[in-house]
Amino acid sequence: MANGQGQAGSDRLIPAATILLLRDGMEGLEVFMVVRHHQIDFASGALVFPGGKVDKLDMAPAVRERADGMDGLDDWEFSMRVAAIREAFEESGVLLARSEQTGSIIDAGRLKGLEHYRDPLNRGEVGIADFLAREGLRLAGDMLTPFAHWITPNMMPKRFDTRFYLANAPEDHLAVHDGSESVDSVWIRPDIALREAEEGKRTIIFPTRMNVEKLGHSPNVSHAIETAKKTPVVTVEPQVTKNEKGEPILRIPAEAGYSVTDEPLSAVANVAKPKAG
Template structure:
């Protein structure tokens, strides 16, 4: 794992990245989400987007030479995008990469042949640079569109600095959970995910819920990506304060463009678990 930036007070931030994989379904925009294993120490059992921590191997020599659309990025932002692509492959089996000979995004047949790399990459037994070189691939960083940036509140014992990206999932890539970090997966319309969370049949933590709602404003993939390209990403680092009633709330900046600017701290701390059945 790469070393995190440090905020005032010396709190280490763990760099992480995630992708909202999108597709156009019969009833509109759909996003791919996975259910995190109940033994994972962060957001266990929650419905989340594929993603995870930046690994030190994401910046290994040779990675930059095999990345499209990421020229000019500093090491921090570059490693975020590499991690986003790698984690999406490890957790969902979707690989945003091109054949270096043809320039085409890997198709379903090639993807199936690359499947055995998912676990070794996840365990750190194979680095992303070696994987790309051995298989003659280039990361399709140009398929990523920055969407959001959240930093875990400073009252939390483990803090993440997370970039969220949008990407149109290749049509013939079969997205499926890895069975270890995630135990279930679903292509779901954002409004349905929110409705199920409100009904208590899904667990969705606050940052995920905000981004599900935000992407759900778009009727289709092209609209979502075009909107993100034309919208400045405002960093969200929630702070604990009190509302006008004197109740503790988690507050986020209005300029970030989310549907709410504050959430009762009790709602954030006590996310309801899915109901039995």
């Protein structure tokens, strides 16, 4: 993985992280996705995974004292995983954390009592280290499996350096959108998400679509996580070029393991709102 240094336009890259929360549904693997608020300047109205920017408080030394499974990570990768867990809590209400007293993942009852922290964390009024210390919690970083790494093309005015992680969602945690950054949410099979996007019922931007499709190769949570553990993550920074017809395209590396390597630039740039009906 690249660490955000030495990339083209790296001084403008915004570190970000996202989690693909997974569960086994009645008909196969499901992933939790939220619909972005239409007033948000990036991917507005799109179906995305919970996630967001790394906060400077995610890098506080005190966080390391309350994190499981993240020993030996450099500051960059550590902060990404902290941000992924924090953002999932803020946006979906799912918290990958253990009770310091029991060593077990917190249950639904305990989670309900922590609900009031979601907004203060989102607004930066409470840092993640203070939250964990107050409530006697430890981040379950060992529940995260690296899945993908995408960097926004350098033609874009706002560029993100984003890590994608897989996590098996605790069974009794009720995932629900926050009502501000995201206005709707759904547990959905990857094939259904792709079909509804094809039919114009949903908007899914290119990186999300590629990772939904990649996830869809697994029939269940266990397979998805085990496959990710065995598969090296290849950084994807789409390059603007032209195909043999002279049409502008985005090209991604074949070794990243996605079904396509070229995407028409018009399809990427034209993120239309879903059709009515």
